[in-house]
Amino acid sequence: MNQRIIKSFSIFLFCCLALFVFSCEQLIFDQEVADNPRQNFEYLWKECNEKYSFFDYKKIDWQATYNKYSPQIKDKMTSDELFKVLFAMLNELQDGHVNLISPFRSSRYDFDLLGPENYDLRVVRENYLKNDYVITGPFEHALVGSDKRIAYVRYSSFSDKVAPAYVNFLLSYYRNAQGLIFDIRQNGGGSAANIFKILNMMATKKTLLYNSYLKSGPGKEDYEGPQAVFAEPDKDRFNFTKKIVVLIDRGTFSAASFFALGARELDNMILMGDKTGGGLGLPNGGQLPNGWTYRFSISRTLSPAGENFESGVPPDIQVLLKKSDRDRGVDTVIERAIEELKK
Amino acid sequence: MNKTCLLYGLILLSSIQSLLAQEKSAQTDYRYGKYLGMAALADYQSNRDLGVSPLTYRGFLFGGMGELGFEGKRWDIAIDGGVGVGDSKVKKVATFGASSTVFYYNGRFLYKFWDKNEGNLDFRAGLQLGGYSAQRVTPAFLNASLVWESINTLFATAKVNWRISHTQTAGRFLFIRRNAGVRHVKFSSQLSLPLLHSVWRPDYAYIEDFSDGDANVYANNKLNFGGIRFQWRTDGYYYLLNGNALRLTYLWDAQRSPGEINRLELGHHQLLFGLMFRLN
Numbered sequence: 001m002n003q004r005i006i007k008s009f010s011i012f013l014f015c016c017l018a019l020f021v022f023s024c025e026q027l028i029f030d031q032e033v034a035d036n037p038r039q040n041f042e043y044l045w046k047e048c049n050e051k052y053s054f055f056d057y058k059k060i061d062w063q064a065t066y067n068k069y070s071p072q073i074k075d076k077m078t079s080d081e082l083f084k085v086l087f088a089m090l091n092e093l094q095d096g097h098v099n100l101i102s103p104f105r106s107s108r109y110d111f112d113l114l115g116p117e118n119y120d121l122r123v124v125r126e127n128y129l130k131n132d133y134v135i136t137g138p139f140e141h142a143l144v145g146s147d148k149r150i151a152y153v154r155y156s157s158f159s160d161k162v163a164p165a166y167v168n169f170l171l172s173y174y175r176n177a178q179g180l181i182f183d184i185r186q187n188g189g190g191s192a193a194n195i196f197k198i199l200n201m202m203a204t205k206k207t208l209l210y211n212s213y214l215k216s217g218p219g220k221e222d223y224e225g226p227q228a229v230f231a232e233p234d235k236d237r238f239n240f241t242k243k244i245v246v247l248i249d250r251g252t253f254s255a256a257s258f259f260a261l262g263a264r265e266l267d268n269m270i271l272m273g274d275k276t277g278g279g280l281g282l283p284n285g286g287q288l289p290n291g292w293t294y295r296f297s298i299s300r301t302l303s304p305a306g307e308n309f310e311s312g313v314p315p316d317i318q319v320l321l322k323k324s325d326r327d328r329g330v331d332t333v334i335e336r337a338i339e340e341l342k343k
Numbered sequence: 344m345n346k347t348c349l350l351y352g353l354i355l356l357s358s359i360q361s362l363l364a365q366e367k368s369a370q371t372d373y374r375y376g377k378y379l380g381m382a383a384l385a386d387y388q389s390n391r392d393l394g395v396s397p398l399t400y401r402g403f404l405f406g407g408m409g410e411l412g413f414e415g416k417r418w419d420i421a422i423d424g425g426v427g428v429g430d431s432k433v434k435k436v437a438t439f440g441a442s443s444t445v446f447y448y449n450g451r452f453l454y455k456f457w458d459k460n461e462g463n464l465d466f467r468a469g470l471q472l473g474g475y476s477a478q479r480v481t482p483a484f485l486n487a488s489l490v491w492e493s494i495n496t497l498f499a500t501a502k503v504n505w506r507i508s509h510t511q512t513a514g515r516f517l518f519i520r521r522n523a524g525v526r527h528v529k530f531s532s533q534l535s536l537p538l539l540h541s542v543w544r545p546d547y548a549y550i551e552d553f554s555d556g557d558a559n560v561y562a563n564n565k566l567n568f569g570g571i572r573f574q575w576r577t578d579g580y581y582y583l584l585n586g587n588a589l590r591l592t593y594l595w596d597a598q599r600s601p602g603e604i605n606r607l608e609l610g611h612h613q614l615l616f617g618l619m620f621r622l623n
Contacts, residue, residue: 028571028599029608033397035435050604051548105436155610200530217546226548268597278394284486284550287396291436295485298548309509 007191033289038289041073043102044086048093050218053281053300057308059092066090067319069234073319079104083292096253097283101293103148111277114185114312118249118274118321118333119185128152134173137166141237142176145176145338151177152334154199155235158255164234167201171240179341180240181334183247185273189254196231199262202244202269208304209262214299223300231262245337247273248315252277260313261303272319273333275312300310365504380410380590382617386427394545394564394605395484400441402431408615410446419453419467419502441481449473453502463506471498471535473574473596475611491561492544492607494598496572498535505530527582542567543598544607567599586621 032150033039049062069089073082079102087107088097096111133142138160141153151174152176155162174180199209211226246263248256250270257276263269281297288294302308319336386404391397404427412421425447432440449472458465474495482488506529513523546565576594583589592615600607 025595025597025610028573028597029391029399029610032391032399082491219545222547240529270418282550284487285395285483286487287436287483289397291398291483293483293485298550343526 004063013278016046027263029260031330033331035289037073037075037077040082040290040292041070041086041089043288044294045069045089045284047158048090048181048296049224051215051284051296051298052093053213053215053223053297054095055170056220057300057310060092067087083107088241090294090296095281095297096277096279097281098296099294100201109145111279112188112251114277115250115274116320118313119214120321120326120331121186123326123329123331124334125224126333127333129154131173134171137161137341139166139170141170141174143174144181144334145342146288149178150338150341152183153180154183155233157177157188158187158192158194160194161191162197164197164201164236167198168234168236168238171201172238174311175238177242179246181241181247181337181341182244183334184252184256185247185333187249187253187256188251189256189279192255192258194257195255195262199231199259199266200234202240202270204239204241206230206232207265209265210258210303211262212299212301226302229262231266241268243268243270243341245340247333247337248276248313249274249333250312252313253277257309257313258301261301261309264313265304265317270317271313271315272317272337272340273315274320275314276309278310280308280310280313352530353483360609361377372518375414375416376586377413377570377622378411378588378619379622380412380423380617380619382408382410382425382429382590382592382615384408385614386445388427388429388431388445388613389608389610390431390441390443390479391608392479392481392490392605393603393607394547394549395481395487398433398436399608400431402429402440402443404429404443406445408617410619417455419451419455419469424448436483439481439483441479441483443477443479445475445477447500448477449499453500465504465584466501468499468501469502470538471500473498473535473572473575482589486550487545487548490545490549491564492542494572494600494609495541495543496535496537496598496606497539498572498574499538500533500535502533505604524584526584527580529580529582530578531580532577533575537572538622539568540570540572540598540601541605542570542598543599544600545605547605567601570599570606572596572598573620580619588619588621589620591616608614 037109055062066232069085073084079261083102086100090100091109096109098109100107128144129140133140138153141152144150144152153170167319197308209229209231213223213225215303216222246269250261257279260276280301282299283295284298285295319333384406388404389399391399406425406427408423408425410421410423427445428442430442453467453469455465457469476493477488477539508527510527511526512546514521543564543566545563549563574596579591581589596611598609
């Protein structure tokens with residue numbers, strides 16, 4: 001009898017506990033946001049409102065943006081129609097680090113079209129790198145100029161992995177050159193880690209490059225930082241004492257823009273060309289209730305003097321590619337860089 | 344996958360060895376003593392990282408757990424740890440899922456406060472430290488696709504044990520010879536409520552490749568206290584005549600981290616099947 005009571009009590013207790021814990025899961029997990037055009041719009045707008053880092057800098061009234069696009073959201077709109085509205089809303093941010101990605105299309109902001117094209121791959125390949133250029137890791141390089149006394153190095157993407165040994169080789173290989181041109185025009189960025197693998201080989205002393213601030217709350221001025229970022233000369237580097245001209249243009253973006261921002265602070269480097277495409281706010285990523293993915297900038301980076309170059313790092317010497325030069329196979333910017341290095 | 348198969352194979356092999364070795368006498372009450380446990384794990388995980396997505400990712404993790412413990416007439420002390428690896432996804436997102444590696448670890452210190460029927464039914468209570476650390480990779484989150492987080496909780500734990508014995512006659516079950524003797528079975532159910540819950544995970548906004556070039560995924564992690572977590576587990580033990588035991592466990596664990604904007608909601612439904620090797 002006693003055993004039977006204990007058994008019944010145990011089963012009862014087990015059932016009560018099971019019911020209790022499963023109802024607790026409902027308490028712990030909030031209900032999922034509904035997946036409809038209105039909720040997707042509201043979610044994306046709110047995420048940007050709380051996390052995007054350049055409203056003040058770009059003088060964007062995000063509430064006005066809401067008022068502009070909210071009436072365009074209809075209950076029965078198609079996915080494509082919704083995408084177009086969200087795409088247009090995000091493009092108000094004028095930021096190359098802003099994207100919306102659905103299974104059928106991706107949005108983007110064409111930062112590189114904000115200025116003139118300042119690079120012609122064909123001209124560089126045919127008349128500067130020619131047929132006898134050297135490939136070292138991600139770098140294509142050759143001696144240029146009428147007397148072949150200037151080193152020209154092309155780095156086309158910061159997504160291409162750099163080993164410090166590659167940079168060391170370049171600097172050592174061109175030890176007798178009069179100077180070095182480092183071309184990052186139309187370099188759309190990639191991994192920030194590559195910036196330091198290059199700059200630590202080129203810097204002659206420890207130098208503060210910039211300060212980064214990460215969004216830390218929904219308020220407009222809720223930032224954590226500064227996180228000071230330095231270039232520190234690598235102890236194994238080849239001591240290259242000549243000037244280095246860094247070529248930039250509107251297609252120089254994100255990690256390449258960070259590189260340009262850092263190069264401004266190094267005594268032996270000169271920025272030349274057009275201002276960069278910016279992208280000094282690092283993007284995170286996220287997902288809408290309908291599963292589409294988005295990203296936008298959640299940090300800001302200032303020069304050591306406190307300047308915000310999110311819209312583009314300016315060159316020390318502005319040089320634009322002339323159509324007349326280009327037509328006869330001459331890169332105006334490289335020619336100006338050669339002239340500068342021969343001074 | 345091959346490693347998972349190997350792990351399951353080893354556990355199966357060792358269980359057959361133990362089943363075949365039921366030669367010892369059943370004079371001792373094997374329900375008490377020191378033991379080393381090994382178990383295969385299947386864990387149905389639900390997670391929602393509101394810092395980056397309002398969607399809940401669900402899927403199975405597979406792995407194993409080990410446990411070193413002591414269960415006496417008064418104390419119940421054990422530490423355990425293990426790992427689970429697997430994928431999870433959201434139905435509506437056809438393009439990407441998430442992959443997770445979760446390390447589980449627990450320690451419990453329980454004292455018997457009440458018993459009945461010569462200890463066949465008892466109630467124990469005490470403290471438990473329960474944690475898991477996880478790496479999640481969700482390509483859909485783009486620059487926030489990689490996260491390391493650690494969730495650690497001090498629980499107040501209550502446990503009820505119910506022990507049954509019966510005399511078994513000799514026989515055969517499939518290829519396993521069954522010796523005559525006293526057979527012990529135990530059921531236990533354990534509920535843990537949080538005293539102190541902590542979560543170490545990315546803060547408000549996170550990225551894995553920061554502007555200093557240091558891809559340190561811990562750089563933006565913050566330790567926060569608060570939130571809530573519950574854990575409930577129930578175990579069934581089938582003691583062999585040599586003192587070892589087969590154990591089947593169901594564990595439910597759910598937590599909600601502090602914060603609103605970057606809150607993490609996690610649920611685990613674990614099923615463990617394994618062997619407990621008697622150490623004394």
